[in-house]
Amino acid sequence: MMRGTYGAALMRSSRFLWCATLLLVFPGYGVASQGQSGEPIRVTFIDVGQADAILIRSPEGQIALVDAGRGEPLRSLGELGVEKIDLLVATHPHADHIGGMAGVINSIPVRFYMDNGQPHTTATYQNLMRTLQQRTDITYLAAEPRTIGLGSAEIEVLPLLPVNSTDHNNRSVGLVLRYGSFVVFLSGDSEVRELAFWVQQGVVPDVTVLKAPHHGSDNGFTWEFLQDAQPEVVVISVGGNSYGHPRPEALQAYTSVTPTVLRTDYHGQVTILGYEDGRYEVMLGEETVATGQERETQEQRRRATVEELVDSVPPVAPSVSGSLSLGVFADAPGNDHQNPNGEYAVLESGLSDDLQIGGWFLCDAASHCFQFPSDAVLRAGGQIVVYTGSGRTDGVRFFMGSGRAVWNNDGDTATLYDASSAIVARYVYE
Numbered sequence: 243m244m245r246g247t248y249g250a251a252l253m254r255s256s257r258f259l260w261c262a263t264l265l266l267v268f269p270g271y272g273v274a275s276q277g278q279s280g281e282p283i284r285v286t287f288i289d290v291g292q293a294d295a296i297l298i299r300s301p302e303g304q305i306a307l308v309d310a311g312r313g314e315p316l317r318s319l320g321e322l323g324v325e326k327i328d329l330l331v332a333t334h335p336h337a338d339h340i341g342g343m344a345g346v347i348n349s350i351p352v353r354f355y356m357d358n359g360q361p362h363t364t365a366t367y368q369n370l371m372r373t374l375q376q377r378t379d380i381t382y383l384a385a386e387p388r389t390i391g392l393g394s395a396e397i398e399v400l401p402l403l404p405v406n407s408t409d410h411n412n413r414s415v416g417l418v419l420r421y422g423s424f425v426v427f428l429s430g431d432s433e434v435r436e437l438a439f440w441v442q443q444g445v446v447p448d449v450t451v452l453k454a455p456h457h458g459s460d461n462g463f464t465w466e467f468l469q470d471a472q473p474e475v476v477v478i479s480v481g482g483n484s485y486g487h488p489r490p491e492a493l494q495a496y497t498s499v500t501p502t503v504l505r506t507d508y509h510g511q512v513t514i515l516g517y518e519d520g521r522y523e524v525m526l527g528e529e530t531v532a533t534g535q536e537r538e539t540q541e542q543r544r545r546a547t548v549e550e551l552v553d554s555v556p557p558v559a560p561s562v563s564g565s566l567s568l569g570v571f572a573d574a575p576g577n578d579h580q581n582p583n584g585e586y587a588v589l590e591s592g593l594s595d596d597l598q599i600g601g602w603f604l605c606d607a608a609s610h611c612f613q614f615p616s617d618a619v620l621r622a623g624g625q626i627v628v629y630t631g632s633g634r635t636d637g638v639r640f641f642m643g644s645g646r647a648v649w650n651n652d653g654d655t656a657t658l659y660d661a662s663s664a665i666v667a668r669y670v671y672e
């Protein structure tokens with residue numbers, strides 16, 4: 243089967259409406275057929291400090307560069323043998339993603355340039371725009387839902403969060419790279435809002451490799467997103483910074499879904515070789531540090547996942563899983579936002595034994611989560627209360643520490659996850 247035809251691209255993307263579908267046919271395409279050489283696709287997370295630059299080389303040699311670091315990553319691109327770039331993507335116009343882009347454009351031939359169309363006021367952005375305007379040989383592509391062929395691989399561009407704002411991180415271009423069963427998710431500095439939007443749109447696939455959104459920030463993941471993505475490898479592109487990236491909450495979340503979490507500040511450049519059957523090798527220099535097995539097709543996986551969900555999701559309102567009851571009292575007296583401890587969740591045990599709940603999470607539908615401290619225990623037959631606001635825990639009363647209300651008065655979902663992110667109990671109210 244030849245991959246990447248218009249019809250095939252459209253069929254695979256039927257899960258949501260496309261504004262436009264464009265297929266770029268690069269030189270060399272049409273010569274190599276699927277699996278012809280068993281050549282892998284290579285995804286290299288270049289060590290560019292507290293910034294992003296990800297190089298993709300298709301099995302046939304087509305090249306995409308997603309972000310270009312703060313400084314020009316020309317030496318690394320030279321060492322990687324990059325002589326031309328078929329697709330250059332700016333996920334969003336912050337300097338740690340586009341700072342090196344004008345230099346790349348001036349040094350290496352580029353065919354297509356894509357960004358989110360969101361202007362920025364900085365000199366770095368203005369300089370990049372001037373550079374692009376002078377280059378009539380580069381074709382501009384708007385980041386809208388479309389599939390772009392890269393040799394026998396393809397890049398799906400996700401819909402942007404439909405807000406017209408200067409929340410640049412939450413307008414990061416989201417890309418799903420697919421080479422057979424090997425799937426990579428790249429999304430710049432997207433935060434909770436954009437990740438939640440993609441989850442809600444149903445466009446987050448089961449992936450092999452996840453670039454940790456926003457350099458491993460604590461606002462760069464949600465549990466729902468991680469449950470959909472189920473990455474086998476997480477790479478955090480990060481360097482010395484004053485934001486505390488990567489944040490312990492994010493590291494804990496990633497290591498709870500996979501043991502293979504790499505970071506460019508510790509490991510330097512990380513390269514992943516992906517094969518069409520889903521196998522992969524994680525390389526640090528010449529050394530293979532992790533490998534993955536063949537994967538089931540998306541369809542097989544989807545079926546298995548649905549069955550698991552049917553088994554694992556307990557009844558709702560109020561939900562009882564085994565002998566745990568979860569409830570939410572969302573309507574605080576007065577203005578909820580001024581009285582966050584006026585709303586609370588209650589977890590009640592009908593068990594005859596104490597239950598260790600250290601490391602468990604209680605989350606609302608928007609992924610505002612509270613993690614129970616490591617020594618938390620739900621006593622046999624006992625009850626604990628999680629208040630939204632601040633306070634000192636006494637082992638029975640816990641506090642989310644939020645300055646605002648969390649539980650929506652007109653409907654929300656409370657979900658209790660154990661330390662391995664499995665759903666233990668759920669309470670839905672309307």
Ligand SMILES: [Zn+2]
Nearest residue numbers: 293336338431
């Ligand atoms: Zn960034």
